[in-house]
Amino acid sequence: MLVFLLKRTGAALVLVFVVSFISFALTWVTPGDPARAILGVSATNEQVARKRTELGLDQDVLGAYWGWLTHALTGDLGRSWFTSQPVAGSIADRLPVTLTITIAAAVLAGIIGITLGLWAAARRGAVDSAIQPFAVLGFAVPNFIVAILLLTVFALNLRILPATGWVDFADDPGGWVRSITLPVIALAVAATAAVAQQTRNAAIETLQQDYIRTLRGRGLGTASIYLKHVLRNSAPVALTVLSLQFIGLLSGSVVIERMFALPGIGALTVGAAGSGDQPVIQGAVITVVVAVVVVNLLMDLAYAWLNPKVRS
Structure with a gap:
């Protein structure tokens, strides 16, 4: 297990290095003159050169x-070219918002998706027929459409949840839950559909194995078969899908944060991209990359724990 962990960690570090260089190079060669944009059109050529x-x-x-x-390795991501604020501080203020809605959406998608997938595989028939259209719609409908529907129904018509804004957990736990409910659901729908579909397929394949019939023949209870055997063999597939969906959740959070007026990294990145603030863009990109790498590393470890064969 230690060798597996070292290999995965080494690969993750290489990935972070490569992506950070590519993103830095792309922002560096982007057309435009940030110095001129900062100083304005009235600045002289000498001032721009300085x-x-x-x-x-x-x-x-x-x-x-x-x-x-060399500075980033010490935690110094530079300063914004336009506000002179430390990039690391700006990201630290906004990162909890993005991670909160993203991780909550991933957990929600995992729990509901695996439950629906196992339920569809166990019952088949009408239950399976009802879940299949949900999976297709979940794939097809963009998260901003889901967000619009949720805002229309629960915020504008029923008025039971806030349309926009963020509440800190320390200030008001109940208000915090209410402020993240709609963004989390809007993010989680597509991931839930993907996890449910893949879990269903894996569970059906597992249920057709000879050892499942043997367990039933020995009188093992249905609940025990599903929880100890079917779920354990279907979980690696669900974890793999969920780790891939996490990347989509992070990218999707950019749109969701803008729609619900959440002060997350997505809003920060969009603003920096519009002004060409390269240090902020680079800091946001590397933060997201590290988050994705860490989550995928944890998923790999969970996969290795569930299926020892992958360790070799």
Whole structure:
């Protein structure tokens, strides 16, 4: 298990390094002059040249990336070119919002998706027929459409949940739950459909195995068969799908945060991209990459625990 962990960790570090360089290079060569944008059209060429030197824009991309990387390894992601605020501080203030709705959506999708998948595999018939259209719709309908429907029904018509805004858990736990309910559901629908569909297929395949018939022949209870055997053999598939869906949840949070006016990393990144604030963009990208890598590493470890064969 230790060798498996070291291999996965090494691969994760390489991935973070590669993605950070690619994203840095892409933002570095983006058309436009940030120095001119910061100083305005009235600035002289000499002032713009000094500003470019101050920002390090006169370096080549490799030199600039190395300077950024050496500071990033110490936790210093630089400062915003437009507000002069530390990037690490801005991300630290907004990261809990994004992680809260993303992780909550992933947990909700995992619980409901696995439950629906096992239920469809066990009952088949009408239950399976009802779940299949849900899975198709979940794949097909974008999360912003789901968000609009939720806002219309629960915020505008029924007025039982807030349409926008964020409440800190420490200030008001009940208000915090109410503020994240609609964003989490809007994010979780597609992931739930994917997990339910794949869990159903894996569970049906497991139920057709000879050892399941043997267990039934020995008089083992249905609940015990599903919880100890079918679920254990279907869980790796569900975890794999969920780890892939987590990437989609993070990217989808950009739209959801804007729609529900949540102060997360998505809103920060969109604003930075519009102004060309390269340090903020790079800091947000590397933060999201690290989050995805960590979650996938945890999923790999869970997969290895459920299925020892993958360790080799």
